[in-house]
Amino acid sequence: MYDAPKLERNVDDRTIKFSARNVHVFYGETEAIKGVDVDILDNTVTAFIGPSGCGKSTFLRCLNRMNDTIDICRVTGDIRLDGHDIYDRSVDPVQLRAKVGMVFQKPNPFPKSIYDNVAYGPRIHGLARTRADLDAIVEQSLRRAALWDEAKDRLDQPGTGLSGGQQQRLCIARAVATSPEVLLMDEPCSALDPIATAQVEELIDELRQDYSVVIVTHSMQQAARVSQKTAFFHLGHLVEFGDTGQIFTNPHDERTESYITGRIG
Amino acid sequence: MTTAAFLCLFALAIIGYVWNRQAATAIRRDGARLHSLVGFHGAFSLLMVLVPVLVVILLWLVLQGHVIDSILKSGIAARLEGLGTGEVQLIIAEIKSIAGGTIFGTPEDWKLAAADRYLALNVRSGQLMLVVVTALALGLMLFSRRKVAADFRARHGVEHIISGLMIFCSVVAIFVTIGIVASLMFETGKFFAKVPVTEFLFGTNWEPQIPLREDQVAAEGAFGWLPVMLGTLVITVIALVVAVPVGLMSAIYLNEFAPRRFRAVAKPFLEILAGVPTVVYGFFAILVVAPAMRGFGQSIGLDVSPNIALAAGSVMGIMLIPFISSFADDALSAVPQSLRDGALGLGATRAEMMTSVLFPAAIPGIVGGILLAVSRAIGETMIVVMAAGLIAKMTINPLDSVTTVTVQIVTLLIGDTSFDNPKTLAAFALGMMLFLVTLIINVFALRIVRKYREAYD
Ligand SMILES: Nc1ncnc2c1ncn2[C@@H]1O[C@H](COP(=O)(O)OP(=O)(O)OP(=O)(O)O)[C@@H](O)[C@H]1O
Ligand SMILES: [Mg+2]
Numbered sequence: 001m002y003d004a005p006k007l008e009r010n011v012d013d014r015t016i017k018f019s020a021r022n023v024h025v026f027y028g029e030t031e032a033i034k035g036v037d038v039d040i041l042d043n044t045v046t047a048f049i050g051p052s053g054c055g056k057s058t059f060l061r062c063l064n065r066m067n068d069t070i071d072i073c074r075v076t077g078d079i080r081l082d083g084h085d086i087y088d089r090s091v092d093p094v095q096l097r098a099k100v101g102m103v104f105q106k107p108n109p110f111p112k113s114i115y116d117n118v119a120y121g122p123r124i125h126g127l128a129r130t131r132a133d134l135d136a137i138v139e140q141s142l143r144r145a146a147l148w149d150e151a152k153d154r155l156d157q158p159g160t161g162l163s164g165g166q167q168q169r170l171c172i173a174r175a176v177a178t179s180p181e182v183l184l185m186d187e188p189c190s191a192l193d194p195i196a197t198a199q200v201e202e203l204i205d206e207l208r209q210d211y212s213v214v215i216v217t218h219s220m221q222q223a224a225r226v227s228q229k230t231a232f233f234h235l236g237h238l239v240e241f242g243d244t245g246q247i248f249t250n251p252h253d254e255r256t257e258s259y260i261t262g263r264i265g
Numbered sequence: 266m267t268t269a270a271f272l273c274l275f276a277l278a279i280i281g282y283v284w285n286r287q288a289a290t291a292i293r294r295d296g297a298r299l300h301s302l303v304g305f306h307g308a309f310s311l312l313m314v315l316v317p318v319l320v321v322i323l324l325w326l327v328l329q330g331h332v333i334d335s336i337l338k339s340g341i342a343a344r345l346e347g348l349g350t351g352e353v354q355l356i357i358a359e360i361k362s363i364a365g366g367t368i369f370g371t372p373e374d375w376k377l378a379a380a381d382r383y384l385a386l387n388v389r390s391g392q393l394m395l396v397v398v399t400a401l402a403l404g405l406m407l408f409s410r411r412k413v414a415a416d417f418r419a420r421h422g423v424e425h426i427i428s429g430l431m432i433f434c435s436v437v438a439i440f441v442t443i444g445i446v447a448s449l450m451f452e453t454g455k456f457f458a459k460v461p462v463t464e465f466l467f468g469t470n471w472e473p474q475i476p477l478r479e480d481q482v483a484a485e486g487a488f489g490w491l492p493v494m495l496g497t498l499v500i501t502v503i504a505l506v507v508a509v510p511v512g513l514m515s516a517i518y519l520n521e522f523a524p525r526r527f528r529a530v531a532k533p534f535l536e537i538l539a540g541v542p543t544v545v546y547g548f549f550a551i552l553v554v555a556p557a558m559r560g561f562g563q564s565i566g567l568d569v570s571p572n573i574a575l576a577a578g579s580v581m582g583i584m585l586i587p588f589i590s591s592f593a594d595d596a597l598s599a600v601p602q603s604l605r606d607g608a609l610g611l612g613a614t615r616a617e618m619m620t621s622v623l624f625p626a627a628i629p630g631i632v633g634g635i636l637l638a639v640s641r642a643i644g645e646t647m648i649v650v651m652a653a654g655l656i657a658k659m660t661i662n663p664l665d666s667v668t669t670v671t672v673q674i675v676t677l678l679i680g681d682t683s684f685d686n687p688k689t690l691a692a693f694a695l696g697m698m699l700f701l702v703t704l705i706i707n708v709f710a711l712r713i714v715r716k717y718r719e720a721y722d
Contacts, residue, residue: 064610066606066609066610069602069605069606069609071525094609094612094613094614095612096612097609097610097611097612098611098612099612101610101611101612102610104603104606104607104610106603108601108603108604108606108607109607110604110607110608110622110626111604111625111626112625120608120611120613120621121611121612124611124612124613124614124617124621125612171607174607174611175610175611178611178612
């Protein structure tokens, strides 16, 4: 029924990167996330699936404290990265976000050149000592995001002049260039054609060697192809979390089953 | 009579509306499909009557004075034979005041007769206008009524008339600008016929006192605009040194850092600042700021003049703060949240996010605001008239007293003036230069805004 996953599914012996316990998120009075417990493993791709508006993006944004930028948003509960509470007072969200990169649901390239877009993170974090280093990082990141061939001759042109799908790949390259430990991707392929999608999926699989990746997707096939763990969200609850193979072939919860077979959505 | 003409016009326009509407409704009731809604048929008649007749009434009112005057003059041409224009004007004015009922002494009989004729002419003109207006309005109303038919495109007609009105309104601004510039240029030309252009442009001496009467003893007068312009620049620079940092910082704070509640309080205060009349800023400058600065300066042993440029400039700067901060505020809040998120999500600090993403994206709006503030500072009059000096000096010392272009224009035109000597004409030349300087700055501002526009979307 689904494409066979590329790699082995046996990941339970890996170290825990993120562990979330009893997380609630409120936008003003409304509760968008209603008590989520989840463990995200290192060197693993975790997929978040669920119907639109169920809180996938909201929960993803908790993991690098992007919700701090929304005035009315309040997060309670316990989220630990490598055992340290990321909502602790002593944690600097800036350093957290350097470690936990993010690709947003809507492509948001800076109104700068393609080169400067990709070089932005390395520059602010001082990752490149020489211009040649920086050039190498930019090239490698663009290659990984499958954008190099299209962009190599126009690196000095504005990133906002690219097509929607190219912009999204530029944002992926920009996030990858910072070499985060965890990469959060919010529907990275929703604007991409099948070829670019395949390339990005390949990238995700490659990133898994070094990083932990969390991907939000509306495509069941994609979740099945790239992820080892899958979390199904529904109306702010984490309904089911487990190995991707188990979720797609033998879901325990009937809501999960109806969603993946296309009955709720 | 004028009131009657207006009433008549409005009544006919409304009747035309109702009549056309009913006619169109009747056609529809007979089963035909109308091209336009009945309301458009009515509106067509309304506009067809209203617009042309209003134009006629306005033209009539503008022109009738001249026509009546010339008829009056031709009636008493024999009496006016050989008199100068001034005397003729005096006689006409006297006749009009007699007609108005104010009689001084015992006027000659022919003047009384002329006054009667003047009154009669006015009444005749009013009656004629009423007749013309009524006839024209009726004619247009009948014309519109005859147009009503199933396939008559009343909506297109109405749209044409309305778009014509809109074109007219937008053209008004253009013509007014052209007219102002033309009159400035005309007077400036007369000035340069009396004072050489080079002396005006490169002279460093501004002493526009010249003898008004033959027997008056006064200096020859010197018309070099440089010291005056320098004064304007000194005050403008001081104003910007105050306004730009304060305005920008407050905009950044309010936009990026301020808690909602503080913003809710601070914004209205900035708007109040923008609403203070400049005269009040003037008081503030002479009564509070200047004495304070002088006292402070003297206490540390500086030589401070009473009309200190720093006082006028810094108060003008306060006036400009809301200007700059509201422009910068708009520009900053127009930058999409997703761009900020992008930078923050890569681990940028707020400061890095601002300097590397927010400012480059918002800079056109910010620069546009600053340049508009410059134009305002250069053209500002009230504060400097009250708080800056009158004597033009080639100095850039902010503790000295300087004068500005606008102050000089005001002083040149105050009092007993006639518009044929270099002293008064100099005001137009200064005005022209002011216009040119502000124009150049505005063009510059527009180009910057255009160049960077759509940097993000
Ligand atoms: N900035 C915000 N302010 C108020 N409510 C919000 C905000 N962002 C999200 N929400 C609400 O939180 C809930 C979850 O939104 P979220 O964006 O996490 O959904 P999602 O699962 O990512 O949906 P999609 O698949 O459509 O992206 C929604 O009901 C939404 O209305
Ligand atoms: Mg989402």
